[in-house]
Amino acid sequence: MSVSSPPPRTASPPPLHRLRRELFATPLDGVISIVLLAGLSAAAVAFLHWATSQARWAVIQANSNLFAIGRYPLEQQWRLWLLVTLLAGATGLSWGLLRAWPRADRRAQPWPRNDSIAAALLGAISLYVPLALHAQPGIQVRWWAITALLLLLRAAAGRWGALVPQQLRPMLALIWPALYLIGMVLISGGLGLMQVPAAEWGGLMLTLVEASFAILLCFPLGVLLALGRRSALPLLRWGSVLYIEFIRGAPLITLLFLGQNILGFLLPGGLAPDRVWRAAWVLTFFAAAYVAEAVRTGLAALPPGQLEAARSLGLSLPQALLHVVLPQALRVALPATVGQFITLLQDTTLLSLIGLLDLLGIARTVMANPAFLGRNAEVYLVLAILFWCCCAALGLGSRALEHRLNPSTLATNTTALKA
Amino acid sequence: MTPSLRPQAAADAAAPLPWWRNRRLIPWLAQGLVGLLVLVVVAFLVGNLVRNLTAAGLLLSWGWLDNPSGFDIAETLLPYNAGLPYWRALLAGLVNTLRVVIAGLVGATVLGTLAGTAAFSSNGLLRRLARIYVEVVRNIPLLLQLVFWYFVVFLQLPNGDAALQLPGLVLAKSGLYLGHTELVNGVWQGSLRFTVEFGALLTGLVVYTGAFIAEVVRGGVAAVPAGQWEAARSLGLSKVQTLRRIVLPQALRVIVPALNSQYISLAKNSSLAVACGYTDLYSVAETTLNQTGRAVEVVLILLAAYLVIDLLISALMNGLNSCVQLKER
Numbered sequence: 001m002s003v004s005s006p007p008p009r010t011a012s013p014p015p016l017h018r019l020r021r022e023l024f025a026t027p028l029d030g031v032i033s034i035v036l037l038a039g040l041s042a043a044a045v046a047f048l049h050w051a052t053s054q055a056r057w058a059v060i061q062a063n064s065n066l067f068a069i070g071r072y073p074l075e076q077q078w079r080l081w082l083l084v085t086l087l088a089g090a091t092g093l094s095w096g097l098l099r100a101w102p103r104a105d106r107r108a109q110p111w112p113r114n115d116s117i118a119a120a121l122l123g124a125i126s127l128y129v130p131l132a133l134h135a136q137p138g139i140q141v142r143w144w145a146i147t148a149l150l151l152l153l154r155a156a157a158g159r160w161g162a163l164v165p166q167q168l169r170p171m172l173a174l175i176w177p178a179l180y181l182i183g184m185v186l187i188s189g190g191l192g193l194m195q196v197p198a199a200e201w202g203g204l205m206l207t208l209v210e211a212s213f214a215i216l217l218c219f220p221l222g223v224l225l226a227l228g229r230r231s232a233l234p235l236l237r238w239g240s241v242l243y244i245e246f247i248r249g250a251p252l253i254t255l256l257f258l259g260q261n262i263l264g265f266l267l268p269g270g271l272a273p274d275r276v277w278r279a280a281w282v283l284t285f286f287a288a289a290y291v292a293e294a295v296r297t298g299l300a301a302l303p304p305g306q307l308e309a310a311r312s313l314g315l316s317l318p319q320a321l322l323h324v325v326l327p328q329a330l331r332v333a334l335p336a337t338v339g340q341f342i343t344l345l346q347d348t349t350l351l352s353l354i355g356l357l358d359l360l361g362i363a364r365t366v367m368a369n370p371a372f373l374g375r376n377a378e379v380y381l382v383l384a385i386l387f388w389c390c391c392a393a394l395g396l397g398s399r400a401l402e403h404r405l406n407p408s409t410l411a412t413n414t415t416a417l418k419a
Numbered sequence: 420m421t422p423s424l425r426p427q428a429a430a431d432a433a434a435p436l437p438w439w440r441n442r443r444l445i446p447w448l449a450q451g452l453v454g455l456l457v458l459v460v461v462a463f464l465v466g467n468l469v470r471n472l473t474a475a476g477l478l479l480s481w482g483w484l485d486n487p488s489g490f491d492i493a494e495t496l497l498p499y500n501a502g503l504p505y506w507r508a509l510l511a512g513l514v515n516t517l518r519v520v521i522a523g524l525v526g527a528t529v530l531g532t533l534a535g536t537a538a539f540s541s542n543g544l545l546r547r548l549a550r551i552y553v554e555v556v557r558n559i560p561l562l563l564q565l566v567f568w569y570f571v572v573f574l575q576l577p578n579g580d581a582a583l584q585l586p587g588l589v590l591a592k593s594g595l596y597l598g599h600t601e602l603v604n605g606v607w608q609g610s611l612r613f614t615v616e617f618g619a620l621l622t623g624l625v626v627y628t629g630a631f632i633a634e635v636v637r638g639g640v641a642a643v644p645a646g647q648w649e650a651a652r653s654l655g656l657s658k659v660q661t662l663r664r665i666v667l668p669q670a671l672r673v674i675v676p677a678l679n680s681q682y683i684s685l686a687k688n689s690s691l692a693v694a695c696g697y698t699d700l701y702s703v704a705e706t707t708l709n710q711t712g713r714a715v716e717v718v719l720i721l722l723a724a725y726l727v728i729d730l731l732i733s734a735l736m737n738g739l740n741s742c743v744q745l746k747e748r
Contacts, residue, residue, distance in 0.1 A: 022543030029542040036544050235450045239457070249729050251687035253701060254721045261714035265471040266464045346560035353562070353693060360563060376570040384559045384567070391558035 050377075059375040060382055061134045063366045067382075070202015070357050076194060079186040080205070085146055090179050092150040093172075096157025101169060103404060110158040119151055180212070198276035202357035204386070206276070210358065211345045214283035218344070219337070221284065222291025223330075227321065229292065230299055240292070247289035252347055256282050256354050279351050287344045294340055298333025299325070331405050338398035342391045349387075359383060472715065483711055484509075490706055492698045494614050505707055512703030513724055519620055519699065520686045520728065526625035527685060528678075531632025538637045549633065556630035562691055564627055569619035569695035576615065579605045594618075616697040620689070628685045635681060639674035640666065671743040679736040686728050700724055 023033040060067070069080060099115065102108045126147035130140040164172070187209065189195035201209065228240035247255070259282035264272045273281065302325060310320035330337075352361035363379045366372055438444055472478050484506040491501045495511040496518060537549035556564070574592065576582065579602065582591035589596040589607050595618050596609025643666050651661040692699035701721065708717045 025541050029540075032540075032542050033544050036548065040548075233446055233450045235454050239454075249726045250722050251690040251701070251725055253690045253693075254718065254725065257701075257705070257708075257721070258718045261708065262468075262718060265468050265475075265714070268467055342558070349560040349562040350691070353691070360560075360566075376566075380563060380567045380571060383563055387560055387563065388555065388558045392554075395558070 055378050056375060057132075057378060059366065059372040059378055061132075063372075064133045064135065066362055066366060067203050067359065069205045070362055071200050072202070072205070073196060073200065076189075076196055079193065081142060083183050083186045085149065086179055086182065088146045088150040089153055090175050092153030093157050093175070096154040096159075097161045097164075097169075097172065099158045100161025101164075108162060115154075119154065123147060123151065180216070184209075198274055201276065203362045204359050206351075206357060207345075207348045207359045210276070210280050210283060210348050210351065213280045214287055214344055215341050217284045218287035218291050221288035222337075223295050223326070225288060225292035226295035226299055229296055244289045244292050247286055248293070252283075252286055253350055253353060255286055256350060258282075260354050275354075276356060279354065279356060283344065283347065286347075287340060290340045290343070291337055294336035295329065295333045297336060298329035298331070301332045302329050331402075334402055334405070335398060338394060342394050345390060345394070346387065359386070468715070475712075477712060477715070479715060481716065483713060483716075486711075488707070489710070492703065493696075494617065494698070505711070508703050509700065509707065509720060512698060512700040515697070516689055516692075516699040516701075516724075517728070519617065519624065519692065519697065520689050522621055523624040523628065523685050523689065524682055526621065527628035527632055527681075530625055530629030531681075532636050534629060534633035535636025536640065538633070539640060553630045553633050556627055557634075561623065561627045561688055562694055565620065565623040565691055565694050568623045568626075569616070572622075573615040573619040573695075579607075582607065614697075616692075616695055619695040620692050620697045620699075623695070624685055624688060627688070628681055631681050631684075632678065635674055635677040636670075638677070639670040639672075642673045643669045668743065672745065675736065675740045675743050679733060679740075682732045682736065683729050686732060687725060690725070 024030040069077070072080065095115075099110055099112070100108055126143055130143045135143075185191055185193065187196070187201065187205070188198065225240050225244060228236045229244065231237050231240075256279060259278045260275060263278055266272075272278070306328065307320055307325055310324040311317070315323065348358055349360040351358040352364060355361070357365065360383065363383055367374075367376060367379060469478070485504045487502050488505045488508040489501050490508070492499055492508065492511050492515075494515070496514050497507075497511050499507060499511045534549045534552055537545050540546050540549075576590060576592040578592045582589050584600075587598060587600070589600045589609060591607050592615060593607060594615055595613040596607050596611070597613075598610030600607060600609040602608075647665055647669065648661060651665040652658075656664065689699060690701040693702040693705065704717050704721050708714055711717075
């Protein structure tokens with residue numbers, strides 16, 4: 001039995017034939033196609049005309065630094081360059097190692113076709129974007145070097161990753177939490193580095209800091225809330241229900257508003273975090289309620305016999321939850337949970353409404369500059385592309401993870417390998 | 420089992436279990452402890468709140484709602500001016516919110532149904548276009564879309580003669596005019612006028628929620644087994660009859676519960692109106708807070724108002740749901 005048999009190939013009709021079937025199957029389809037084609041080409045022509053002759057891209061080129069990091073002090077920016085380099089290195093390493101250590105049932109494939117495409121795309125983007133932004137030569141070279149580092153590490157890890165002994169492999173996953181802590185220190189200061197107060201963070205950096213902080217913390221909180229909601233203990237259950245429904249009943253902006261205006265009254269003087277961290281905590285507590293609902297659907301999809309069987313084998317409740325219930329439930333809940341993370345990343349734009357300088361907030365200050373007045377379309381288009389890429393990448397990653405964790409292919413294929 | 424063990428077992432059963440090994444008691448104790456801890460934390464926070472509010476002279480009171488607000492609202496359905504009290508301003512904001520929510524619900528449902536059914540079209544271009552619409556809109560933040568519609572589309576509309584003119588409809592920078600329209604001294608007049616702020620918010624909400632509803636509709640129709648289509652066609656029903664009599668009633672059972680959460684999120688998302696200059700409830704509340712400093716009361720009003728709107732939508736959708744679900748005896 002082969003590990004993966006290709007699907008039987010059916011003879012595909014010639015392209016012209018297919019085009020006719022897709023677009024002109026019936027007279028009505030033909031009319032719809034012609035109208036749509038005309039509309040689409042008119043829109044494309046109008047857009048290209050605008051983008052090449054009317055749009056003034058100087059607003060992006062002159063402010064690229066602001067969009068990236070806000071008003072982060074100039075003399076401390078080497079810390080961010082260091083962080084980006086570390087992140088790129090860790091990404092290249094993890095990417096290569098993922099390919100070098102395949103699932104038990106797969107053969108290692110150092111360069112699958114999709115990876116080559118992704119690497120080529122990454123190279124092209126990093127080659128083009130600094131040029132298009134008219135960045136200073138020094139900065140251009142830095143970006144190219146960082147990309148080269150990423151791709152080199154990817155290639156090296158893919159080539160020699162299999163040599164890493166089996167016992168060491170789980171340890172390498174720890175570079176990410178470690179890198180997160182290092183990143184927070186590099187950004188905020190401390191440990192001998194000069195403090196950079198959160199009020200001076202901005203742009204894409206602030207957006208990513210807030211989103212990653214909230215994503216990391218809302219997940220365990222959401223899992224606890226989901227377990228609480230399904231608990232047999234009434235106090236725990238009703239407490240969780242009350243919290244989840246209260247949060248889900250209110251718009252995020254009112255909660256952010258609450259965080260900015262009431263948190264200061266709730267905590268003894270001086271204990272309340274500053275505005276950036278208040279918003280981060282509100283985002284965390286907000287997203288936790290939605291993640292809890294996503295996880296709850298996963299828990300509900302699990303037959304109750306699983307918990308009962310685990311308990312009757314002598315596992316304690318925490319053991320049964322940790323080793324039997326949650327791994328299965330979280331796998332079911334994965335797409336919905338990542339969907340919530342994507343929403344959370346999008347929700348960080350609301351910070352601009354409470355006066356923080358996230359990506360959208362900094363865009364508003366840039367457009368308030370008389371030199372760039374009325375350049376809304378250019379700025380919003382670039383922001384939309386940025387967000388679209390981030391969200392689409394998260395969605396793709398979720399689908400890949402789902403595929404990797406899919407137990408049905410794992411089970412059948414491992415038995416096939418043994419046989 | 421040997422009989423000699425029995426007396427020992429009986430003695431074990433008879434001996435009172437120490438309380439810390441009682442399987443029933445322990446969870447309750449743990450629960451009580453957690454409850455107590457939560458109570459202590461809440462008491463601490465509320466104590467702080469009361470102390471801090473007293474110090475600031477802002478202890479909970481509702482009398483200020485009767486003071487004149489002193490700010491104007493650009494467009495209202497209820498008669499309103501700056502001399503009226505705060506509660507009238509908040510009420511006008513609430514009515515504005517309800518207006519955009521109701522219009523948005525209708526628009527998003529229509530757009531979502533069209534885009535969702537387009538996914539089953541025999542026209543490949545239409546299918547792909549529906550897919551692209553959903554993928555593009557869902558991956559871009561709503562707030563970004565709202566400011567795009569407002570600043571890039573609606574505020575760039577021409578005024579006066581250059582305005583977009585259709586029979587019974589004029590779209591200009593000064594607003595959308597319906598019914599009998601005419602140009603008086605370069606300013607459009609119409610029997611019904613909507614501001615561009617309202618237009619931008621409504622368009623943004625409809626386009627954004629429409630993409631999510633399209634997915635709901637697509638999922639609902641896809642959930643009806645293909646055999647249902649084939650059986651209906653082989654019985655001689657036309658395509659439209661099949662859709663109306665066979666597929667839709669079954670698809671609605673899946674669609675309606677999922678629509679509920681989309682409608683609620685539209686209602687909550689309408690609070691982003693402040694980004695495109697529309698004075699909804701949140702926007703009025705923000706101004707009120709800035710003028711009075713009454714943070715706690717304003718937040719309570721906001722939370723209560725949105726909770727009531729959510730509950731109303733849920734109640735309506737539950738009623739609709741009980742209509743479309745399978746009637747069983």
